[in-house]
Amino acid sequence: MAVRSRSVVFNLSDGSVRREEKRLSWVDEATLPKAVEANVVGLYPDYTFQTVEGWGCAMTEASCYLLSRMTPENRRAALSRWFGPEGMDARFIRMHIDSCDYALSEYQAVEDPIADPELKTFNIERDRKWILPVVKEALQMAGGPVRVLLSPWSPPWQWKTPPEFSQNDAAVYGGGDFTVDTTKPGRKFGGRLKREYYGAWAAYLVKFIQAYLAEGIPVSMLSIQNEASAATAWDSCLWSGEQERTFLKEYLYPALERAGLANSIEIFIWDHNKERAIEHIDEFMADAEAAAKVKGFAYHWYSGDHFEALALLRERYPDRILMHSESCPLHKPGNPLSGSATEDGVLNKGSADRTPQECDYGDAIDYTHDIIGDLNGGMQRWIDWNMIVDRDGGPRHVGGGFGAPLICEDDGSFSDTVCYEYLKLIAGVIRPGAVRIGKSVFGREVEAAACRNADGSFGVLLLNRAAEDQAVNLRMAGRIVQNINLPAGALTTLLIEAE
Numbered sequence: 349m350a351v352r353s354r355s356v357v358f359n360l361s362d363g364s365v366r367r368e369e370k371r372l373s374w375v376d377e378a379t380l381p382k383a384v385e386a387n388v389v390g391l392y393p394d395y396t397f398q399t400v401e402g403w404g405c406a407m408t409e410a411s412c413y414l415l416s417r418m419t420p421e422n423r424r425a426a427l428s429r430w431f432g433p434e435g436m437d438a439r440f441i442r443m444h445i446d447s448c449d450y451a452l453s454e455y456q457a458v459e460d461p462i463a464d465p466e467l468k469t470f471n472i473e474r475d476r477k478w479i480l481p482v483v484k485e486a487l488q489m490a491g492g493p494v495r496v497l498l499s500p501w502s503p504p505w506q507w508k509t510p511p512e513f514s515q516n517d518a519a520v521y522g523g524g525d526f527t528v529d530t531t532k533p534g535r536k537f538g539g540r541l542k543r544e545y546y547g548a549w550a551a552y553l554v555k556f557i558q559a560y561l562a563e564g565i566p567v568s569m570l571s572i573q574n575e576a577s578a579a580t581a582w583d584s585c586l587w588s589g590e591q592e593r594t595f596l597k598e599y600l601y602p603a604l605e606r607a608g609l610a611n612s613i614e615i616f617i618w619d620h621n622k623e624r625a626i627e628h629i630d631e632f633m634a635d636a637e638a639a640a641k642v643k644g645f646a647y648h649w650y651s652g653d654h655f656e657a658l659a660l661l662r663e664r665y666p667d668r669i670l671m672h673s674e675s676c677p678l679h680k681p682g683n684p685l686s687g688s689a690t691e692d693g694v695l696n697k698g699s700a701d702r703t704p705q706e707c708d709y710g711d712a713i714d715y716t717h718d719i720i721g722d723l724n725g726g727m728q729r730w731i732d733w734n735m736i737v738d739r740d741g742g743p744r745h746v747g748g749g750f751g752a753p754l755i756c757e758d759d760g761s762f763s764d765t766v767c768y769e770y771l772k773l774i775a776g777v778i779r780p781g782a783v784r785i786g787k788s789v790f791g792r793e794v795e796a797a798a799c800r801n802a803d804g805s806f807g808v809l810l811l812n813r814a815a816e817d818q819a820v821n822l823r824m825a826g827r828i829v830q831n832i833n834l835p836a837g838a839l840t841t842l843l844i845e846a847e
Contacts, residue, residue, distance in 0.1 A: 404438045777841045
């Protein structure tokens with residue numbers, strides 16, 4: 349079998365990027381004069397785990413607005429970075445129901461559901477302006493079937509209780525004016541859906557799904573609530589596991605059944621950070637009838653690794669899908685926050701003294717570390733946040749801004765980041781339908797994950813967290829590739845193909 353090695357190396361001293369590609373050769377380990385025992389990465393194809401169904405991104409109003417303002421040529425080039433075999437070969441798109449923080453303003457498909465309890469004024473005209481035309485173009489470019497996940501950030505504000513706000517939400521989420529009027533409901537700062545409107549909200553969600561399906565959008569997934577425990581300074585709503593369970597079992601699922609959608613729309617719960625996932629999910633899944641209606645668990649990356657939490661969920665609920673549904677660089681493009689480079693030369697989130705290029709590199713390392721850990725924890729679907737943002741990390745209808753793998757420039761062109769290059773390296777060797785296989789690594793400085801693709805090839809991710817290059821030896825089924833150079837602080841991917 350032939351082995352192709354690819355690396356993207358960032359130079360901290362001058363901000364330059366170097367790309368390396370090599371062809372490597374196997375040898376029968378039995379022919380070597382001495383067994384190789386040091387610096388070994390072992391692959392074990394007979395130990396198989398979850399199927400990795402593919403990669404995806406969110407097509408928010410902000411991203412679609414930026415793309416719609418580009419020339420057709422630039423827009424198609426930007427979309428090709430994600431859709432089609434020359435890019436990420438994306439198989440998933442996440443879309444928001446009504447406004448989210450990455451909408452240009454607050455809006456909802458029924459302006460006043462109290463005055464219109466039968467939802468006769470329901471419409472998606474706002475979505476037809478920017479979102480739907482761009483998403484349809486992306487679908488036409490895709491190299492394979494694409495599935496759409498819909499997520500609501502807030503029900504209509506008229507149906508909610510007043511905000512529930514804590515200083516912790518400001519510390520964790522930031523990005524807005526946290527002067528809160530706790531006497532009036534709104535789309536922002538959480539609040540909860542009043543129980544008397546559970547049925548109306550279920551009908552609203554069904555109408556939204558039906559409207560998108562009528563537009564040709566291949567909706568097949570719904571998460572009940574984005575970030576169910578976050579009272580953010582933008583569109584948000586709080587749900588306990590018990591409340592989410594009651595809503596699904598008694599209202600949403602029956603509404604989907606009446607509409608003939610129960611067998612075609614997969615339901616995901618939680619859709620929030622990994623570190624609190626277990627408590628919420630276990631509370632929900634304690635009801636066997638409700639649990640039977642849940643396809644899987646969606647989660648975000650914003651509160652740290654918690655790869656063990658994924659592994660625990662995988663062990664307890666082996667037949668459920670684990671879906672990474674959101675991540676993004678936690679700063680505006682090229683605009684660092686606080687902290688400094690680590691002593692080993694590898695950068696982490698939020699360094700104040702970094703150059704814009706170093707920020708980009710740090711994002712690439714953070715993404716790779718998280719993807720490797722998620723894969724080893726049992727992740728099956730991976731969806732990023734905004735496909736593209738501008739240099740201010742927007743546009744959005746609240747303050748602040750965050751990064752993305754693609755950046756829209758003021759002149760209507762766009763830039764690939766190193767983070768995007770790393771994502772493309774990963775998607776290039778771990779393809780839709782890949783099955784994770786067993787691996788072992790010799791030390792903490794190298795992080796690894798490996799999969800067998802549907803065509804029989806193997807994809808391997810190797811992240812060298814050390815400040816120096818490392819030579820590693822790859823062993824699989826009695827054969828070995830010796831002295832594979834892993835550049836310092838960089839991702840190296842291996843594609844092992846039949847000769």
